[in-house]
Amino acid sequence: QLQLQESGPGLVKPSETLSLTCSVSGGSVSSSTSYWGWLRQPPGKGLEWVGSMHYSGSTHFNPSLKSRVTISVDTSKNQLSLKLSSVTAADTAVYYCAKSYFLQPKIDSWGQGTLVTVSS
Amino acid sequence: QSALTQPASVSGSPGQSTTIACTGTSRDVGGYNYVSWFQQHPGKAPKLMIYDVTSRPSGVSNRFSGSKSGNTASLTISGLQAEDEADYYCCSFTSSNTLVFGGGTKLTVL
Numbered sequence: 697q698l699q700l701q702e703s704g705p706g707l708v709k710p711s712e713t714l715s716l717t718c719s720v721s722g723g724s725v726s727s728s729t730s731y732w733g734w735l736r737q738p739p740g741k742g743l744e745w746v747g748s749m750h751y752s753g754s755t756h757f758n759p760s761l762k763s764r765v766t767i768s769v770d771t772s773k774n775q776l777s778l779k780l781s782s783v784t785a786a787d788t789a790v791y792y793c794a795k796s797y798f799l800q801p802k803i804d805s806w807g808q809g810t811l812v813t814v815s816s
Numbered sequence: 817q818s819a820l821t822q823p824a825s826v827s828g829s830p831g832q833s834t835t836i837a838c839t840g841t842s843r844d845v846g847g848y849n850y851v852s853w854f855q856q857h858p859g860k861a862p863k864l865m866i867y868d869v870t871s872r873p874s875g876v877s878n879r880f881s882g883s884k885s886g887n888t889a890s891l892t893i894s895g896l897q898a899e900d901e902a903d904y905y906c907c908s909f910t911s912s913n914t915l916v917f918g919g920g921t922k923l924t925v926l
Contacts, residue, residue: 742819742920743854743862743905756913759817792861801852801907801915802867809861 698723700793700807708787708814714780718793718807725769725776726751731796732769732776736789737809744789748799749776756799783814820845820906820918827924833894836921838906839887844916846887850909853882853891856920857902865904866891893923901925 704716716734725732733748747757749767757765766779776793791812795805821839828834838845838853845851851869854862864873866882869889879894889908893900906918 743856743907743917745907745915745917748915758914759912796915797867799913799915800850800867800909802850802864803852803854803862803907804864804867804873806861806863 698795698805700795700805702791702793702807702810704810704812706811706813708783708812709816710784710814711782714778714783714787714812714814716778716791716793716810716812718776718778720774720776720795723795723805724771725774726771729797731756731799732767733794733796733803734767734776734778735792735794735803736787737792738786738789746778746780746791748796750799785814788812788814817844817910817912817914817916820908820916822904822906822918822921824919825922825924827926828893828896829926830896830898832896833892834896834923835893836891836904836906836923838889838891838908838918840889840908840916841887843911844908845884845889845906847911848909849884851882851884851889852907853880853889854905854907855900855902856905862905896925898925 731748734746853866
């Protein structure tokens with residue numbers, strides 16, 4: 697069974713870069729039918745898609761975050777990563793890594809989520 | 817991109833049915849049969865309940881069903897049970913090759 701596990705700092709200072717890693721087990725990030733992505737949920741608010749990537753290099757981002765987001769896939773480590781630059785308090789959220797069937801909303805595997813707080 | 821529109825809350829009694837609507841545009845919900853619904857209990861990761869408008873993943877109860885008419889997708893839950901009380905989110909593929917979520921609906925089982 698596919699398992700995803702997020703890791704990274706729980707506290708980031710304003711204007712700095714948020715960096716998270718997602719380790720994948722029970723499956724391969726090199727799957728041709730899978731997109732690997734990140735979603736987030738501010739405390740008490742709804743879900744927001746951040747972006748998704750195929751191992752071939754194809755990437756798609758939320759237009760509102762596109763200028764600040766980098767997503768990469770490391771096939772040798774079976775991991776994906778997220779970098780979000782110039783963070784503000786508005787970026788405080790639970791960040792989830794997830795797998796979808798192609799770039800479709802069939803998001804069938806999720807990590808448990810990790811809370812990242814932006815504060816000085 | 818604008819979020820899809822969902823009611824903030826719905827409620828129903830055990831055994832009854834309830835429907836949650838998700839309204840978008842012809843550039844998302846209305847333009848593709850790529851709409852999913854997710855259930856989220858407090859403190860938990862979302863769970864896929866419906867995909868491709870009407871399809872149910874293995875293991876999801878057949879009390880959950882999806883449909884679409886024009887720019888509005890709907891999730892119907894029949895035979896409401898206490899365990900169905902949760903937040904529900906719709907999500908659609910868009911013409912910009914992105915994904916967009918609805919604002920979420922809190923279901924209360926009375």
